Amino acid sequence: MNKQIAIKDAIATIPDGASIMVGGFGNPGTPFTLLDELLKQGQINLTLIKNDANEANIGISKLIENGQVDKLITSHIGLNKVVIDMMNKEMIDVEFYPQGILAEKVRSAGAGCFGFLTDIGLDTEISDEESLIHHQGKTLKIESALYADFSLIHAHSADCYGNLIYESSAINFNPLMAMAANKVIVEASHVVPSGDLNPAHIHTPSAFVNSIVDLALSTHKNSSAGT
Numbered sequence: 001m002n003k004q005i006a007i008k009d010a011i012a013t014i015p016d017g018a019s020i021m022v023g024g025f026g027n028p029g030t031p032f033t034l035l036d037e038l039l040k041q042g043q044i045n046l047t048l049i050k051n052d053a054n055e056a057n058i059g060i061s062k063l064i065e066n067g068q069v070d071k072l073i074t075s076h077i078g079l080n081k082v083v084i085d086m087m088n089k090e091m092i093d094v095e096f097y098p099q100g101i102l103a104e105k106v107r108s109a110g111a112g113c114f115g116f117l118t119d120i121g122l123d124t125e126i127s128d129e130e131s132l133i134h135h136q137g138k139t140l141k142i143e144s145a146l147y148a149d150f151s152l153i154h155a156h157s158a159d160c161y162g163n164l165i166y167e168s169s170a171i172n173f174n175p176l177m178a179m180a181a182n183k184v185i186v187e188a189s190h191v192v193p194s195g196d197l198n199p200a201h202i203h204t205p206s207a208f209v210n211s212i213v214d215l216a217l218s219t220h221k222n223s224s225a226g227t
Contacts, residue, residue, distance in 0.1 A: 002160045003212045010185045010211045011037040014150055018043065021106065021151040021177040022050040022060055029170025030059050031154040031187045033215055038152075044068050049106070049148055051099060051173050053077040064092060073146070075099040103176060105146035110179025115144040151181035155204070158188035159195075162209030163202045171203060178204045187213045 011034060014020065024030030039062050046069045053074060054061045061080055063069050071093040077083045087094045097105065101120060108116050117140040121127050131142050153174050155164040164186060166174050178184050191214040 003162045003206070003209060004160055004191065004214060005211045007033065007037050007187075007213045007218050008041075010034070010213055011041055013183065013185075013211075014038065014041075014043055016043050017045045018150055019047040019049065019148040021148040021181050022048055023151065023153040023170070023174035023177050024054075024059070025051055025169040025172040027054070027059070028168050029154050029166060029172070029174050030054065031152045031185075032059055033187050033218055034152045034154075034185060034213065035059055035063065039063055039066060039068070042068065045070050047071040047073065047148075049073040049146065049177075051075050051102065053080040053083045055079050056082040071095065073097070073102070075102050101143060102146070103173065105143055106173070106176045106180045108143075108145035109147045110176055113145055115142055117141070118143055146180065148177075148181040149183065151177040151184045153178050153184060153186045153204075155186050155188045157190045157192065157197060158186060158209075158212050159192050159197050159206075160212065161194055162186065162204075162206035162212055163197055164188070164204035164209065165197060165201055166203050175203050178208045183210045184208055185211045185213070187215055187218075189215050191216070 048060055048069050050060055061083060064083055069092060073095045075097060086092045098120060104116060117135060119140055122139060122141060127141050132139055133142060154170060156167040157165040186209055191212060
């Protein structure tokens with residue numbers, strides 16, 4: 001089935017209060033065009049899950065600065081003084097995880113698991129007694145899997161059915177987040193006919209993708225979108 005859709009219609013499926021995973025590692029792989037449309041449509045009370053907060057007035061920071069985001073689940077926000085200030089003023093709730101833990105929480109959800117055990121963060125502020133168990137002679141922390149209603153993904157290449165190829169550091173979080181949400185919306189720099197992608201190079205199979213937005217056809221194309 002051809003999954004190409006107009007960007008306005010794709011983002012309109014996201015309701016107020018949705019939880020949204022946003023792919024990207026810094027700028028590369030961040031779906032800037034989808035985020036700009038989400039900013040334009042104005043959905044509110046959102047929970048965003050992203051490795052970082054981008055920089056001020058870029059990417060998800062636009063949504064946060066516009067008051068559309070209630071909570072951010074992330075690894076770091078150190079490059080964004082605006083979001084740091086909003087967090088300190090309690091204008092947004094920020095939940096931090098070490099980068100590897102965040103990635104594994106997302107991966108576990110995509111694999112259909114409820115969580116995993118780890119010894120990372122023991123005896124630190126990210127652990128509490130209720131999350132600790134004793135297993136095979138060790139004290140370990142239970143980390144729950146992290147799911148979302150939607151994932152917004154940037155792909156370098158896609159076919160019309162939703163098979164995806166990423167480039168560079170976009171490969172870090174995008175494949176994981178494409179597996180961990182109920183619905184996956186993708187913006188792609190290049191959309192090709194079925195059969196044009198080498199099956200051995202596909203990072204995300206079409207089964208995980210609901211909608212494809214062709215950036216070449218979008219009037220909202222952002223030249224800074226990650227590759």
